[in-house]
Amino acid sequence: MRQSCSNDHIRVECPCMSFCNTSGSENSCYGINCCQSIIPPELWNFTTSLMSINDTSSIDDKGCRYAFIANQIWFRNLGDNNIVKTMGHVPAVLDWRLGEYCRAVRNTNDSGDSYLCGNNTECRSLSLCSCKDGYEGNPYLPNGCQDIDECAVPNGCEQICQNTPGSYNCLCNHGYEAIAHKCIDVSNVKKAPIILAIATCGGLGVLLISAATWWLCKVVKRRKTRKLKAENFERNGGLLLHQQVSSSEGNVDTTKLFTSNELETATDHYITDRILGQGGQGTVYKGMLTDGRIVAVKKSKIEDESKQEQFINEVVLLSKINHRNIVKLHGCCLETDVPLLVYEFIPNGTLFEYIHDYSEDFPLTWDLRVRVAIEIAGALFYLHSAASIPIYHRDIKSSNILLDVKYRAKMADFGTSKSIAIDQTHLTTRVQGTFGYLDPEYFQSSQYTDKSDVYSFGVVLVELLTGQKPSMAPRAQDEGRSLATHFIETMKENRIFDIIDPQVAKEGPREEITTFANIAYRCLNLSGRKRPTMKQVAAELENINLSNRFASDEQHYEEIDYPVNYLNGLWELTSASMSSSASTSVKVDTEPFIPKY
Numbered sequence: 065m066r067q068s069c070s071n072d073h074i075r076v077e078c079p080c081m082s083f084c085n086t087s088g089s090e091n092s093c094y095g096i097n098c099c100q101s102i103i104p105p106e107l108w109n110f111t112t113s114l115m116s117i118n119d120t121s122s123i124d125d126k127g128c129r130y131a132f133i134a135n136q137i138w139f140r141n142l143g144d145n146n147i148v149k150t151m152g153h154v155p156a157v158l159d160w161r162l163g164e165y166c167r168a169v170r171n172t173n174d175s176g177d178s179y180l181c182g183n184n185t186e187c188r189s190l191s192l193c194s195c196k197d198g199y200e201g202n203p204y205l206p207n208g209c210q211d212i213d214e215c216a217v218p219n220g221c222e223q224i225c226q227n228t229p230g231s232y233n234c235l236c237n238h239g240y241e242a243i244a245h246k247c248i249d250v251s252n253v254k255k256a257p258i259i260l261a262i263a264t265c266g267g268l269g270v271l272l273i274s275a276a277t278w279w280l281c282k283v284v285k286r287r288k289t290r291k292l293k294a295e296n297f298e299r300n301g302g303l304l305l306h307q308q309v310s311s312s313e314g315n316v317d318t319t320k321l322f323t324s325n326e327l328e329t330a331t332d333h334y335i336t337d338r339i340l341g342q343g344g345q346g347t348v349y350k351g352m353l354t355d356g357r358i359v360a361v362k363k364s365k366i367e368d369e370s371k372q373e374q375f376i377n378e379v380v381l382l383s384k385i386n387h388r389n390i391v392k393l394h395g396c397c398l399e400t401d402v403p404l405l406v407y408e409f410i411p412n413g414t415l416f417e418y419i420h421d422y423s424e425d426f427p428l429t430w431d432l433r434v435r436v437a438i439e440i441a442g443a444l445f446y447l448h449s450a451a452s453i454p455i456y457h458r459d460i461k462s463s464n465i466l467l468d469v470k471y472r473a474k475m476a477d478f479g480t481s482k483s484i485a486i487d488q489t490h491l492t493t494r495v496q497g498t499f500g501y502l503d504p505e506y507f508q509s510s511q512y513t514d515k516s517d518v519y520s521f522g523v524v525l526v527e528l529l530t531g532q533k534p535s536m537a538p539r540a541q542d543e544g545r546s547l548a549t550h551f552i553e554t555m556k557e558n559r560i561f562d563i564i565d566p567q568v569a570k571e572g573p574r575e576e577i578t579t580f581a582n583i584a585y586r587c588l589n590l591s592g593r594k595r596p597t598m599k600q601v602a603a604e605l606e607n608i609n610l611s612n613r614f615a616s617d618e619q620h621y622e623e624i625d626y627p628v629n630y631l632n633g634l635w636e637l638t639s640a641s642m643s644s645s646a647s648t649s650v651k652v653d654t655e656p657f658i659p660k661y
Contacts, residue, residue: 078101081117082097083095085097103133112131130148130149132154133156134154182206185199185209198211198229199212211229214232215227296398297398302398305380320396321397322406323397327351330359330361331351338350346362348363358411359394364402364405365402382478384455387446388472389439389443389473390475392407393406410474411469412468412471414462414465414466415524430567434608435473436465436473439472440475440524441521444521448597448599449597457475457520460517461523461524464476500523500535503515503520504590513592515593517598519587522585525583526551529568529577529580530551531564531568532547532563534547534548551584560581564581580608
């Protein structure tokens with residue numbers, strides 16, 4: 065199909081081509097059984113001709129070829145193109161245009177003499193007149209374009225609408241302003257800077273008040289903490305310690321006073337995992353100081369002024385002592401609720417554990433038992449005779465003897481120890497000690513002497529020899545509950561090898577075992593003055609490893625007359641405090657201190 069369109073100046077051909085598809089119908093008009101061409105504007109006339117590109121085409125001339133002018137929108141919405149063949153007419157639209165360029169010859173004279181487009185119009189596509197925005201009507205008539213009442217149709221005004229030529233205005237109430245044809249509440253907008261300023265000032269004020277409150281609370285808390293530490297220092301014997309320091313000789317003044325914060329950090333705030341052991345004198349924690357030293361921190365139990373005195377006494381005494389077999393005191397802390405002592409850390413536990421809890425990994429050999437006995441005897445000899453002021457330990461037991469990394473013995477726990485004048489022979493004090501280790505003579509008279517320490521050490525020797533605990537369980541024969549009593553009776557019956565530890569019997573020479581037992585036997589004499597001194601005990605133990613000069617058949621032992629019934633009754637005491645014939649109060653530990661290294 066060829067379309068020929070022309071006006072006075074232009075002739076335009078608008079051809080389109082389609083292919084016949086006899087096998088089926090095609091409703092679209094894009095080249096199959098149908099083609100279409102849009103008529104361009106600016107034309108005066110229009111003609112249509114149809115022709116075939118193939119002379120041998122079998123196109124039926126009886127109605128197969130047809131052409132028509134139709135409204136483009138109507139034709140696009142047509143369901144079936146073939147239906148047009150049955151229609152007598154189709155809708156078409158004629159677009160009226162000016163014969164000349166309206167933009168070039170537009171009449172702007174309002175007198176109405178001659179014009180191409182009316183008032184309130186504008187020229188589109190050079191020759192097409194249209195009404196301006198806000199107007200409607202016939203743009204080719206002089207007054208064909210009339211103002212549209214914008215306020216009669218939906219608009220953006222939220223309050224009052226005022227129509228204007230070609231547009232409209234929003235008349236807004238107080239506090240609102242017309243912005244882009246809308247009434248906007250500007251009261252909050254205008255207030256925003258003021259509100260922001262007030263809020264900012266208020267926030268800064270609150271922040272400053274909070275900071276000042278926090279600072280004041282911190283200052284008050286710091287003052288309370290300082291006051292509490294000062295009160296604790298005084299209550300825990302700080303003044304007493306100063307008095308002891310001023311009246312003592314030695315290196316007490318060099319003992320470090322640790323702060324509570326230092327020891328809290330060292331022990332990780334005293335968590336249970338750091339507990340090494342607990343006893344009547346307090347709880348011991350493992351800690352590490354800022355310089356890397358591993359220490360044992362003892363949190364003492366102070367329930368009355370007498371225990372406070374014991375604590376300060378331990379600080380003063382240990383500060384005076386300098387011996388390789390006595391645990392070293394690094395310092396103390398008096399700022400906490402209960403006073404703290406800081407010792408060197410002894411890693412391998414107590415002698416009590418090695419005697420009574422057999423370990424295949426580290427059995428307590430005979431040689432080690434003898435060495436431990438020699439070392440503790442030397443430490444006690446030092447306290448009794450070599451120290452500047454004689455010191456009585458008053459609580460010698462296997463649980464107060466520690467073993468260091470090389471399994472050297474270390475004497476510990478000096479809470480109940482006492483120093484005496486050189487010319488003194490005894491102390492008259494309240495009876496204190498541990499069942500099984502307590503000197504019967506001291507229990508009866510309340511007079512503690514250096515021989516009382518010898519008796520307690522004799523019990524430790526018997527523990528090393530027999531592997532049995534000082535307070536024994538009841539047996540079938542009514543022989544009492546005291547290991548000391550049982551040992552003495554066995555020695556008198558000359559059957560010591562019936563009760564010694566199997567490990568000792570297996571490893572120890574018979575002569576050495578006999579000598580060791582006889583030393584213990586002499587230490588347990590009921591009469592204190594008949595007991596050897598610690599100097600003698602230390603010397604005799606040293607000689608065990610020599611040429612067996614203390615063979616059992618060459619020894620002469622003074623027969624000891626023990627009131628066995630008396631001793632049995634003594635060890636069956638069950639109360640922690642009682643009255644003797646002299647109305648002396650007795651305080652004993654029913655459970656030994658057993659660290660958990």
